[in-house]
Amino acid sequence: MLSWGFHNRIHATYSEKSVALKLKSGKNDFATLNVIPFSTFIKTLVPEFTDGYKFNLHPFLFNGALQTLYASKADYSNDFQIYYGRCMVQYPEANFEYPHLHLGQATADFVVDPPKEIDEWNYLYNQTLPAGWPRLHPRTRFLTAQEEQDLVADWTSNPGSIVVIIHGLAGGSHEPGIRDVSQHLHQAGFNVVTLNSRGCCRSKLSTGRLYSAVETDDLRYFIDELHKKIPNKPIYLLGFSLGSALVLNYLGEEGKKSIIKSAVTIGAPVDLLDSHYHLNHSYSGKYIFDPAVASFLSNLVKVNFPILNRDKPEVFSYEKKSKDHLIRRIVDFDRKYTAPAYGFVSPKYYYEAGSPLTKLINIHTPTVLLNSLDDPVVSCNLPVDEVKANPYLYLAASDLGGHLAYIQWDGGFWFSKAVSGYFKAFESKLSNEPAESDYKPQLSEYSYKTGI
Template sequence: MSATLLPKDKNLSSIPVQEPTKLSDKYPILKPWKWSYTGTVNQINANSLDLTLASKDSNCPSSTIKYHEFIDQYVPEFKNNAHFSLKPALFTGMLQTLALANPGLNKYFKVYYGRELFTYKDGGVCSIDYVMSNDQQWIKKYNIGNKTAPFDKEAFDKDAQETHPKDWPRLQPRTRYFTEAELTDIKTIKITKPLILISHGLCGGSHETIIRATIDKIDLNLFDVAVINSRGCARTKIVTEKLFSAYSTDDLREVVNTKLKENPDRSIYMIGFSFGATILSNYLGEEGEKCPVRSAVTVCNPWDMIYSYEKMTFDFWASRLCSKSIVKFLVRTVEVNMPALENCMDPENTRATHVFTKDNLKKAKQFKTTVEFDDTFTAPYMGFKNAVEYYSNAGSINRLPNIKIPLLVINAEDDPVVGETSKNLKNAVLNNENVMYISTSLGGHLAYLTSNNDSWITKPIANYFKNFEEHIEK
């Protein structure tokens, strides 16, 4: 994706401001009129996309169903004006978001991964974690899900040690690299089962609670599932001078095309969470009519990155509790990968500026906001003069009009990272029949935590893919 300035008539991002525009952002006042644990769904859509229903009888003519009618019938949790209940103690979006960061939640969603190191054409690498919880060989070998015998951690750790690349970081629990034989099977055995590819958030990877909770609800007898861990994320090394950004669409494109080449007859679905949703949406918009993905879901996408930047910079709580932790992760990612990042591969490149220097890293350790990081690293590297210019052009709101596949969008109006749905975004959605936008009054950022420590949105997302695969004609 070319990091060029969009013409004014193609740039749908908000006009940036230099100071808080709301009194409630500038001062740390409490807003009890927004406290609640009972939420409401609001559908925003153009109301016109026709989906063709699959017919079991070849002699019967095919019929159609409107996109919003498909949602109402098969995913009733997302019906317009539907209600849902979250954990009463987490009665604000910020409390929901902070609670999601509790690593103890992962114990409720025990997902098992086999990891592939995927090499891009430019020499960089990502890791792809395939869900192996339903693999019969793994189930038998490690006693996965066996109620009469515990998980054989000793055998798993032994295999993990034998397959682990030298000098690479240790992996998250229940995750190990594939053996060569396992990886060969993954790539060469022709599988027609559809594949769901997941793109994680800015500070995340396959270990994220929301990702594990979503996988926990997906029917693994019907789908294969894999998480694409971006360069430098989920304990994947950066090996070239390239960091992830909102423009990392070529990375997604390479993975999707490779997986289709390995198994041309299978369908591809995708899910994007937070910043991963931005990259995914940009990719879908670039692909347009030729997009090979059947359908996709985005959750808590900062569509208008200007809007999100203002929230993270000017909101009292978001700037102190969210922005600081995110920038800490970003700086740490640069720090541990400096041996690769500081080696400028193309000193003659006039588009980008070499910014991964020890001086910039020293300065970065004092950063408190994400805009400081993007001003120093991301924007100049991508060829923009500052972070705001990068946000304005890279926001996926600008590619939304060209999305041509059925896209289910889920955003919470109390999201402390993304903020409320902007007027520009609403207008863009209302002009694209392919987009079903689910606005929820509550949920925080990627949270939606209920009293049983699960996420309310995970089951309807899983049902969406299941019913789309079973009822919509290819």
Template sequence: MPLIPSNYNPPHLFKNGHFSTIYAGLVRKVNGVHYERERIETPDHDFIDLDWSFSKSESTKLVIILHGLEGSSQRPYIIGSAKIFNHNGFDTVSMNMRSCSGEPNKQFRTYHSGATEDLEVVINHIVKQDKYDQIIIKGFSLGGNLTLKYLGEDREIPKHIKGAIAVSAPCNLYGSMLEIHKLKNKVYANRFKRNLLEKLRQKQQQFPDWFEGKNIKDIITLKDFDDFYTSKAHGYIDALDYYEKASSLPYLQNIKTPTLLINALNDSFLSEKCFPKDEAIKNDTLYLEIPKYGGHVGFYDKNNQYYNEKRSLNFVNEL
């Protein structure tokens, strides 16, 4: 599919990628969405918390929304997406990945960029309800990579899933790792690391035996964290093995569900391989839009409705 031209043109201040990223994460507020929480059990006796919000009228259309690294259903970008879809006849369910709902999960493992088995548990749970005949998946950042990988893996996608949107998705995790460790991203990297280490200390209290002979203070970078914990807890050899096997890039060619990928050119988290032009050109169901602006999940637009939110709604309505 030819690349989709983008007409996104924010106010001058928001053309700065760092400003738009920080504003969206720390300043933006979204009101008017009421969640109803449901807890479901995973096959390994852990839990995933789902936050539902509903259209004013009975709906057979649902959007599953996935957050990014150290996000949750409470983030403005999640609430903003839920709000616009609710106001346009869709129910939504925001998936809080393991350890991200405000309560430590039970198992030693948590979540990661390639953990499609948990998304599959959520989707199967919803499909069994037999309420929705149109299901859309929308994932941000880590959740975007997860969405793309789920759709491209060797599995039978339920017929209810009619489309998907991935926003600011690090399709190539190794490349994004290199970018996040650059000086330009030091503020973000330190924030991520601080939150991740706090959760790792919780794991140390839950599973002290695993930490014997290991020192959390050895973790200096995010790659160190992935070497120390992410890879080991989730069955990978090391961080590099995790980045290779959890990346969605190799799976894009297999996607058969209509999918929109929106990655901003000035997203400081994304490497060149996170703009998969060749894969999009060769795949009739993969639509790649590369706005010049937007930063990382920072697509500011007027009336507090972000560009990615309006663009997603339009894409879904055209399916």
């Protein structure tokens, strides 16, 4: 109850040797400076993430549980009415470049301008929807082959940089928070795309692989292919919840060779095992949010069961009369499906492998982590020491906000304007050259045991 209310405040954590970001040449707001420390850049140009920044949320949604419930249950059908052009993402078999990639498919939803003729949009929706696919979310349809080529040409020629959004568990481009921030970014001139992971956002599975925190090669392949098609555009990353874990894992694995200009994560479960304990030690987590996500995951298996059973019958199988397939908790789902599907002996082993905690020190991309201290879903034990040790990281912890919520009086998401403002400042003030730093991760002689 001590954290209830609507007056919110940001608590910032960063390294004393914050990485030096290169400013654009010519006249700038920083006199004759050529570089600026990451933390100073945020203090100067992104007040929303600055230590001590105060703002108000919806007074009736006065704790993290209410914020999170509202964000997931409120009717946003008439809000953030952006349009998506969907493209299929075909993953090849593992190879030398992507040793952990697996055959399959996902979808990518590109933000497009509203159609001039809605009848033509609806006609093309019916023409392009693959046979046997479920009905897509409103204002979303597959692009024709010619439209895909036109989109690449437009993104290549227009002045906007690219923002790739990675959704959370049970999410997708249809989520109101993602639509809100996509709308802000699109209006700010960015080219925005959400990668819908395998089986998510009404995407059909073609092979027996599900979405997980360890599948960084899916993200890596998508980014590399996008960069090959549009090589001269900076790419930013924005992650939500479990998608944040994927973003941080990916950046930690890429290290110095990362091509990402900057990243923001929202509600990142930096320690998945600790988040598992956190979720099950609150009433709302144990009895509301955990069963809700578990139900979605169970339905995901049910809808795609023929494919999953065909490719992995040793994992995805059950007797019809048995009730052991009725999953009521996320950990039960991970015990029955996720862990064995990826070769882990238990959910805890999977949580340890999928946690970004031990990979944070190897991130060499300017990254902001936005987390709420009243989050009912992911752990609030934030990586303060790890952030202080890495000059590329900046942690903005808020007193309130729930999980992927931050609902304001008008029902909008506070983080949308903040994230858009951050990327706009990064784009307008900073050079595309890599940040300057002599940072070398401090590794123990036992670091190999943590996978670094």
